[in-house]
Amino acid sequence: MKKIILIRPKIGFGLGGAETMGAILTTKFLDYGYEVGIIATKINFPQDILDKISFYPIKIKGRGSILKYWLFLKQAMRILKIIDYDYLVSPFRFPGSDLLILCDPLQRFWIEQKPENFVVKKLNFLRPRYRFLLNVEKESIESAKKIIALFRMGKELISQYYPQTYSKTFICNLGLDFNRFNPELKQNKAKLKTEFGFSHEDYLILFTGYNPRRKGLPLLLGLMNELPENVKLLIAGVNGKSTNRIIYLGKIGKIEKYYVISDLVVLPTYYDPGAMVTLEALASGSPVITSIFDGSKEFIKEGINGFVTNLEKGDLKNKILQAMDISFDPYICSQTIQQLTWDNYVRCVINILSGI
Template structure:
C-alpha cells in the first residue's frame, strides 16, 4: 500500500518504526485479555476522530472501521469446534468465560455493522453468513497471498543439506514438516500418532512454540520418539521448508493457514483438513490431500505414504498452485476495495 502512494497511519499498541508510515501508539490496559481488547477498541476512537481518514481498515476486533479483515476467522465457529473436541463440560464453560463473551459480542457488532468484510476463505465467509445472517455481497473473499521469491523450491539447493546436518537427518530420509504454535489446535497429536502407520522410516520436524514435553511423552507412548524433532519457533522458516519433503497440518480450525501456502510455494505437497481455508485451493491427489476426518491417525499415515510415493510430481503441482496466489495479487485486490471506499465516500 505504501508503494501505491497512500498516506498510511497505523494505530497499534506496539509498532516497529517504518519509513513512510505514521504510527499512533494506542494505550491499552494489559490487566488481562478482556480488558486489553476492550480498552484498545475504546482508545482508538479519539485518534480516529482527530485523523478523519478516508478509509479505516481493521485487522483487530474493533467496531469503527469501513473494512474489517476477519483474519482470525469466526470465533463462534472455533468455540463450536472446541466444544465438539473437548466435550460437553468444556463447551458449557465457554458461555461463562468473560473473554469469550466479550469476543462474541464484539464479533456480532463487527460483522453486522462493518460495511465491508474481508474473509480469507470461502469457509469463513460461509460461517459469518450462517451465524450472523450477513448478506453475501457484503463479504469479499481474498485469499492470503504468498511471497513467491522468499518461498521457492530453489531454497533446497541452498539450505537443505545444512538443516539436515544440523538435525542429524540422513540424506534420502523423507522429512515431514509441521509448523504451528498452538500444537493442540493445529493437530500435532494426530500427526505424531500417525507415524507408526507410515510405511517407511521418516522424520517429523516440528517448528513452533508449545508444550513439547506433552508431545514427547505421546511420541514415546507410540514408540516413535526417535522420529520426532522439536526445533522450537523459527524466524528463518524458509530453511525448514527447504529441508523437508511433505507438509502436514491436521488442524482443527484455521481460517487460511499461511504456513500451508508457504509450504506449497516451497514445492512441498501438503496434507491438511477441511477446516483449513487453504483446503479450497487443494485438489485431492494433485498438490496434496484434504482430510475429512480430523482424528484418524491410520488414515493420515496412509495419505503421507501415498504422497511420499509421488513426491516429484506433487511437488511441482504444489508450486504451480501456489503461483496462482502471489502476495502482489492480494495487495492489489485490497487496494481496489480501498479505492472503492474512497470513491463512494
C-alpha cells in the same frame, strides 16, 4: 492523497501471520499512493517505512487478555475521534471499520469446533471471556461497511453464522513472497538434510504453528508410532522434549530451510481461516496435508500437491502413507498457487475499498 488507518494491536514484519499481512498492506498502500497511519501497541518496520507512516501508539497496562482487548478498543476509539482519515481498515475485530479483514478465527465457529466435549463447548458460550469476544465479533461484522474473507471458507462461514452480512462480504486471496518461498530452493535439499544431521533415508514431516492444540499437533503426535520407522517429525514454533523421531525446533526465523528439507508438511488444523503454512509450503515445492477446516485447502489438488484430511485418525494416517508413495514435483506444487501474489491481494483490497 487519501489516508488509510490500519488498526491491530501489533502490526509489523516478524510479529505473526496477520501482523505481517498488516505490514505488507502498509507498504503496498504506500506504493499505491495512499497516506497510511497505524493504531497499535507495537509496530515493526524498516526505518524507511517508519519515516513514511503516522504511528498512533497505544500503551496498555493491566492483566488478562480480555481487559487488554477492552482497553485497546477504548483507546483506539478515542484516537479515531481526534485524527483525520478517509478509510479505516481493520485486520482485527474492531467495530465501525470501513473494511474488516477476517484474518483471525471466527469465534462463533471456533467455539463449536474446539476439540472439547459437548458440555464444555456449550458452557463456553456462557463464560464471560467468550461472551465478550462473541459480542465484539458480532458488532464488528455487522457494523463494517464491507468485509473481506481470505478464502471461500471464510465467506461460507459468514453465510452460516452472520447471513445478514453475506452480501457485503468479498474474497481477496492472500499473497506470498515468491522470492523467499520458491521450488528452486529444493535443489539444496540433500545438502541441507546432511547439514541438519538427517540421512537420505529419513522421511521428514514438518509441522509448524504457534498454537499446537488448534493446529492439531496432538493428533499428529498420536500417529507417530503407527508410521514407518524412517519417518521423523520436525515441530517448528513449539518447545518440547525431543526424541530420536520427534524433534522440537522451537521458534525459528528461517522456516524456508525446513520447507526445503521436508518431504511432507502436515497441518491437521481444527480451524484456520487460511493457513499461511499451507501456502508457503506449496510455494516452496513441498506437498501438504491439511484439513477440511483450513481455508487454504481450496488450493490442494489431491495426489498432485498433497491431500485434505477429515481429521479422523485413520484418515490422516492413510493420507500420510499415500503421500509417502508419491514422488511430488516441487515445481507443480508451486505452480498451483502462482496467482497468489501480494500485488493481486492488495489490488483486490483497494478495489473493494474504493467502492465504499
